[in-house]
Amino acid sequence: MSAASNDQVVIFDTTLRDGEQSPGASMTLEEKLQVAELLDTMGVDIIEAGFPIASNGDFEAVSEIARRSKNAVIAGLARAISADIDRAGEAVRNAERGRIHTFVSTSPIHLQHQMNKTEDEVLEIIQRTVAQARNLIDDVEWSAMDATRTPIEYLSRCVEAAIAAGATTINLPDTVGYAVPQEYREMFEQIRANVPNSDKAVFSVHCHNDLGLAVANSLAGVTGGARQIECTINGLGERAGNAALEEIVMAVRTRNDILPYASKVDPVYLTRASKLVSAVSSFPVQYNKAIVGKNAFAHESGIHQDGMLKNAETYEIMRPEDVGVRATSLVMGKHSGRHAFKDKLVELGYDLGDNAFQEAFRRFKELADRKKNVYDEDIEALVEDEITIQGETVKVIALTVIAGTGGPQKAILTMDIDGRHETREATGDGPVDATFNAIKAIWPHEATLQLYQVNAVTEGTDAQAEVSVRLEDSGKIATGKGADTDTLVASARAYVSALNKLAIRSQRIVNVDDAIAS
Numbered sequence: 252m253s254a255a256s257n258d259q260v261v262i263f264d265t266t267l268r269d270g271e272q273s274p275g276a277s278m279t280l281e282e283k284l285q286v287a288e289l290l291d292t293m294g295v296d297i298i299e300a301g302f303p304i305a306s307n308g309d310f311e312a313v314s315e316i317a318r319r320s321k322n323a324v325i326a327g328l329a330r331a332i333s334a335d336i337d338r339a340g341e342a343v344r345n346a347e348r349g350r351i352h353t354f355v356s357t358s359p360i361h362l363q364h365q366m367n368k369t370e371d372e373v374l375e376i377i378q379r380t381v382a383q384a385r386n387l388i389d390d391v392e393w394s395a396m397d398a399t400r401t402p403i404e405y406l407s408r409c410v411e412a413a414i415a416a417g418a419t420t421i422n423l424p425d426t427v428g429y430a431v432p433q434e435y436r437e438m439f440e441q442i443r444a445n446v447p448n449s450d451k452a453v454f455s456v457h458c459h460n461d462l463g464l465a466v467a468n469s470l471a472g473v474t475g476g477a478r479q480i481e482c483t484i485n486g487l488g489e490r491a492g493n494a495a496l497e498e499i500v501m502a503v504r505t506r507n508d509i510l511p512y513a514s515k516v517d518p519v520y521l522t523r524a525s526k527l528v529s530a531v532s533s534f535p536v537q538y539n540k541a542i543v544g545k546n547a548f549a550h551e552s553g554i555h556q557d558g559m560l561k562n563a564e565t566y567e568i569m570r571p572e573d574v575g576v577r578a579t580s581l582v583m584g585k586h587s588g589r590h591a592f593k594d595k596l597v598e599l600g601y602d603l604g605d606n607a608f609q610e611a612f613r614r615f616k617e618l619a620d621r622k623k624n625v626y627d628e629d630i631e632a633l634v635e636d637e638i639t640i641q642g643e644t645v646k647v648i649a650l651t652v653i654a655g656t657g658g659p660q661k662a663i664l665t666m667d668i669d670g671r672h673e674t675r676e677a678t679g680d681g682p683v684d685a686t687f688n689a690i691k692a693i694w695p696h697e698a699t700l701q702l703y704q705v706n707a708v709t710e711g712t713d714a715q716a717e718v719s720v721r722l723e724d725s726g727k728i729a730t731g732k733g734a735d736t737d738t739l740v741a742s743a744r745a746y747v748s749a750l751n752k753l754a755i756r757s758q759r760i761v762n763v764d765d766a767i768a769s
């Protein structure tokens with residue numbers, strides 16, 4: 252079916268807001284800018300860049316993304332609180348096209364237990380806050396939080412009030428991931444039929460994955476008349492996550508015969524986006540994840556392999572190259588120059604600033620000296636590590652570890668704290684413990700280690716180690732990743748990265764769930 256006969260659906264990516272809200276997934280400003288740039292390039296229509304009232308860091312990220320993005324509409328989230336709406340309006344002011352996205356709960360359980368408000372009071376809040384947002388900007392989205400557990404009659408009155416006050420998009424989220432597809436589709440059909448001014452707004456789906464139905468529900472909502480889909484790369488999001496952007500884009504494309512919709516997203520960027528978001532959020536992608544998992548296009552069984560050799564379509568409904576999967580290629584060796592390295596980065600989809608490029612090139616040369624074969628995966632791990640380090644205020648500079656059977660193991664570590672170098676020695680129960688103790692000696696903290704995991708980026712004993720560390724401090728969680736051929740250097744980087752992210756998380760003064768309305 253040709254795209255011209257398709258209805259256009261708008262892709263609204265909330266990786267940087269709902270995705271980043273998931274425990275442990277905090278991103279630095281530099282990381283958010285990288286993700287936003289890729290989303291903008293790949294054709295995402297709307298990027299929800301953050302929750303500007305939450306912290307100065309969130310505000311800065313939304314404003315900077317608004318200033319830089321070339322194509323996408325940039326949205327900032329606001330609770331139904333006057334100060335939130337003003338702050339979101341200020342953050343998106345410099346966007347070519349900005350949007351304020353404001354929300355309030357509508358379900359009886361939220362009204363009674365969380366907000367302590369009556370239905371009429373909430374209706375008044377909707378009118379007042381949507382009108383305030385509309386006075387600041389023409390593009391206003393209103394969301395009925397917990398819409399799927401709201402009686403349809405009351406939900407209809409809320410939607411009508413929001414549209415009358417100036418909302419141009421109406422989002423009906425399945426906030427707790429409770430709905431099933433038929434029910435979700437019917438909700439859109441009923442609201443569109445019942446609400447007299449429903450033709451004045453675009454309807455939007457926003458589904459959480461608690462029952463594993465987020466993508467199915469999103470597509471069902473579209474068949475019910477919604478034309479905006481809110482989703483995240485890798486399905487990143489609180490609890491079981493949000494609907495996965497890559498799955499939605501490929502479902503619509505692959506089954507266009509029964510889902511006759513079109514999106515502007517170019518699927519060739521999906522693998523790259525998945526890798527970037529996994530790197531900056533430190534959330535690994537499960538091997539069997541649809542579209543972007545390591546095994547998504549791997550055929551192991553004899554019968555499948557035989558069929559694939561005869562005709563790929565016997566078992567393959569999508570081609571790996573459609574989503575940007577490349578055959579693994581041997582890159583360069585120690586004789587490769589700056590130019591070849593730059594070309595390789597462009598091929599892999601990276602556009603580094605001058606400083607980051609110089610540093611990445613220096614590390615590439617170092618790696619090529621230590622490692623016989625340098626693969627694309629090595630370059631990706633190195634560059635993603637570099638992107639993370641760029642945004643951090645505290646960095647690992649040098650590490651020497653004395654390990655072996657003799658004990659106690661000793662680490663001598665130098666770190667850069669806001670431009671000042673500090674060196675400390677520490678011992679520990681093993682080299683990793685000694686390294687982490689040295690970090691603690693330089694940067695004292697109360698955080699406890701919840702997870703320490705090492706993976707090899709490629710095969711062979713000279714492979715780079717990719718280390719993930721998860722830390723917890725007073726209920727706040729942050730994960731960090733580090734890559735190096737030296738597992739202990741990678742471990743130190745991962746730990747320091749998690750500490751940097753914990754610092755970002757503790758700057759947040761409000762969370763989306765803290766106070767639902769004034």
Ligand code: KIV
Nearest residue numbers: 354394396397424426
């Ligand atoms: O899940 C939800 O209801 C949300 C709203 C803030 C839109 O994320």
Ligand code: ZN
Nearest residue numbers: 269424426457
């Ligand atoms: Zn959500």
